[in-house]
Amino acid sequence: MLLAVNDTPYGSRALSVGALLAQRAASAVDILLVAAGDEGIGLQARQTAADLEAAGIAVTLQPRAGRLAHETVCQARTVPYDLVVVGSRGRRGLNRLLLGSLALHVVAHCPASVLVVKGAARSFDRFLICSAAGPSSEHVIRFAGHLARALAASATVLHVMSQLPLCETAATDDLLAPAEELIRRRSPEGVHLERMVRLLHGVGVEARALVRHGLVLDEIVAEAREGQHDLLAVGAHTTPIGEALLEDLAADILLAVRSSVLVVR
Amino acid sequence: MAGLKRAGWGLLALALFILALALMKEGARGIEPLLEGFFRVTNPADSLGFGWLMAALILSGSPVAAVAVALLSADALQPAQAFTMITGSRMGASLVVLLLGFVYSLRRRKRWPALTAGVLSLLISASAQALALPMGLWMLNWGWFGRLRFPGLEGASGGLNRWIDPLIQPVATALPDWMLFIAGVGLVSLSFHLFDRALPQVRLQRTEFGAVTQLIYRPAMMFLIGLAVTALTMSVSISVGILVPLSARGYVRRENIIPYILGANISTLVDTLLAALLLGDPRGVWVVTAQMAAMMIVSLPVILFAYWPYERFISRALAWVTRDRRHFAVFLVVTFAIPVVLILC
Numbered sequence: 241m242l243l244a245v246n247d248t249p250y251g252s253r254a255l256s257v258g259a260l261l262a263q264r265a266a267s268a269v270d271i272l273l274v275a276a277g278d279e280g281i282g283l284q285a286r287q288t289a290a291d292l293e294a295a296g297i298a299v300t301l302q303p304r305a306g307r308l309a310h311e312t313v314c315q316a317r318t319v320p321y322d323l324v325v326v327g328s329r330g331r332r333g334l335n336r337l338l339l340g341s342l343a344l345h346v347v348a349h350c351p352a353s354v355l356v357v358k359g360a361a362r363s364f365d366r367f368l369i370c371s372a373a374g375p376s377s378e379h380v381i382r383f384a385g386h387l388a389r390a391l392a393a394s395a396t397v398l399h400v401m402s403q404l405p406l407c408e409t410a411a412t413d414d415l416l417a418p419a420e421e422l423i424r425r426r427s428p429e430g431v432h433l434e435r436m437v438r439l440l441h442g443v444g445v446e447a448r449a450l451v452r453h454g455l456v457l458d459e460i461v462a463e464a465r466e467g468q469h470d471l472l473a474v475g476a477h478t479t480p481i482g483e484a485l486l487e488d489l490a491a492d493i494l495l496a497v498r499s500s501v502l503v504v505r
Numbered sequence: 506m507a508g509l510k511r512a513g514w515g516l517l518a519l520a521l522f523i524l525a526l527a528l529m530k531e532g533a534r535g536i537e538p539l540l541e542g543f544f545r546v547t548n549p550a551d552s553l554g555f556g557w558l559m560a561a562l563i564l565s566g567s568p569v570a571a572v573a574v575a576l577l578s579a580d581a582l583q584p585a586q587a588f589t590m591i592t593g594s595r596m597g598a599s600l601v602v603l604l605l606g607f608v609y610s611l612r613r614r615k616r617w618p619a620l621t622a623g624v625l626s627l628l629i630s631a632s633a634q635a636l637a638l639p640m641g642l643w644m645l646n647w648g649w650f651g652r653l654r655f656p657g658l659e660g661a662s663g664g665l666n667r668w669i670d671p672l673i674q675p676v677a678t679a680l681p682d683w684m685l686f687i688a689g690v691g692l693v694s695l696s697f698h699l700f701d702r703a704l705p706q707v708r709l710q711r712t713e714f715g716a717v718t719q720l721i722y723r724p725a726m727m728f729l730i731g732l733a734v735t736a737l738t739m740s741v742s743i744s745v746g747i748l749v750p751l752s753a754r755g756y757v758r759r760e761n762i763i764p765y766i767l768g769a770n771i772s773t774l775v776d777t778l779l780a781a782l783l784l785g786d787p788r789g790v791w792v793v794t795a796q797m798a799a800m801m802i803v804s805l806p807v808i809l810f811a812y813w814p815y816e817r818f819i820s821r822a823l824a825w826v827t828r829d830r831r832h833f834a835v836f837l838v839v840t841f842a843i844p845v846v847l848i849l850c
Binding site: 372373374402403404405406407409410411412415454455456457458484485486487489492 | 621622625718719720721722723724726745746748755756757758759760762813816817820823
């Protein structure tokens, strides 16, 4: 695991959350520290390293000069990490347009899964895992499921039905049905959701399936807000052709929600 | 063998298309008094309503757009009128899908599913045309395309006419002009049916777009696919129909279909452009080019910079129309009332 931090409040939050995760789910941790002096985040990082080592986890402190986003991506390209943890500055509107987004840059260029820590430090009790009901979703569920188990969190597997019927023979009943109904009917989405929930139960995570109806991005953001989930997990495109053809929903979600976001690769 | 058969249908369709254009041009003199006197098509607003209703009446937009350029070529319409008549034909074509959906829905307990594609198509056409119409008229008025020259156009058209005139003249002397025109409209509709038979069956499920029912593609990508597939099929309803086999359950994500229809609305005018070229009248080419350019100028910024707000707007409008019978009835009345009001006022 790589914890990428700098001397800012969001860097400090990322370090706290990363340390919590590392204690429960990692065997080795690199702390990438982009800071000028030994005070502040530097002190916090050394204390965190000592705590993790005391817990039997191998820790390497890697001080760097430069920009956190660039250094994080370079480091992640050098070592095959399972997870990279960064904080979000929470820039919005014109600020983000002019100054860029650290989280977006890291998510876009890191070959590993990335956890973007947002908001105040808090426990991760409720995961929202987004599923496109396709084969690639299984990897997202497995990855997020292991993290949820480590944090003793519950999980909601969300699928959004945004489809519209194009012909007279369309299976329109499936388009409006809730998750329980889809599972009962054994529709493709229902079969998938049931399998994903079982998969989570199998690793010891309390889980349920949820289907919302509407535009995918809007419904995910609405559920993240209404369900008060602490962490939202979503998949990312992993092939060049996927990146070229498919919409980058992970980036859109990252910018739109207030909870922490796990982008799984 | 199947390829040869398709090529045969294609050649026959093209021959009928050329013949139909020539008949309409020849017969336009007979229809001109009817247009001005009975239908009161005397300004661009009238021709917008006329094209709209005519496309709904004959259940297709492309023949009406071809009629518009034929009437322009015969000086029965001004360029601005031909432009708005083509715009009207696009609106009327969307109405056709809606009407067919409505008829189907009467036979089913659940109403909205069969209507969704039609309502969506009409909403997208209306939203794009609402901006493209004034922009295209402005471009025509300022002569943006007047500088376009087509050196071989009149020569090629003259060459075609030398072949066709001997066929038409005996008919033209035997029949009144208005009847020639009606025969031309009938033939042009028939030629589009034959074109449909001649077109290759595009199967998107064999490509990277097979997951179009589940995954969300980039709007620009779907816009380009809609543009390309409709340029091949020359019909929005056919190109949308091509998406149906992608899902055994006959649906597609709205995030994918909206940019697809936006692209399709532009390239569906390819056949009208062909008609204008065959008629050999540069004004017809300018009018169709202005129509396509205006649609492109409106659609591209939406796709590139404002897709999410546009998608939300269309999605909410769709939800409102399909909420209950009363809302749908209001929508249907408005879509029929607009062209009638345009003609009457």
